[in-house]
Amino acid sequence: MSRIIALKGRGNSGKTTTINLLPNILLANGYSRVAGMYQNHGSDFLDVFENGKQRVGVTSSGDTYDLVHDRLTDLINAKCDVCVCACRTSGGTHTAIYNFTGYTSHFEQKTYAATPAQEPIINAADANKLFSLI
Template identity: 30%
Template sequence: MKKIIGLYGCSNSGKTTTLNLLIELLGEKGYGDAPITISNHRGKKIVITPGGDEDDVIKNNIEAFEKAEGDILVTATRTTGQTTGYLSNYAKENSVKITWIKKNYAVIRTDLVNQAQAEDIKAVIDSIIDEWDK
């Protein structure tokens, strides 16, 4: 069973920052838009792709997920349009369920908002793994 978590929001809303913080929570170092594979988080392979505001980037993210033979893909997308459409079509064609998470916004203290959302996404990942382990 595979799963996708799509963090969606408009450009410059902190999606990449939030996903790089998630990567750090899972014990690796995030590098901008570069996909990172967490080889063993509770026995599962998690692929996190912080970039995703363009159609070509989403396609490369899916390729990275498939190449890594990941269990869970966490990726950034725009709110609507080609990036969400491409991800939705991939999920439908491959019988993969998507959990959509809206990017939280803040005018001040964005660092706290991004950190809290990264922790929330980690909790979602852990709950997915808990369900699989039942």
């Protein structure tokens, strides 16, 4: 069954930074980029990867209902088996994710770093956790 994995956290908690690490993890683990799928959305992006068995879409946009809905629609239209996105802890972004009835939803809580020095370590651990869920 197709899945949506959402990294859930408050604003400015490192969701985008964490999801930005995921493409390199996918590439290091046998996935390749699907040509022509990359989209730059300012500080956010959308990209699609595949490994012969499954297609994985990744987007870092997750601040509003419209952004989450539109980017997930793009990934679903690209026939992704697994979609990874960000979502806020409030503001209706969960509703956007639940709209895709052919997909099961999993919300993974963003880990918060106690100090700025811990952020790179925490973000890398969270990105690897997302990969393990794929």
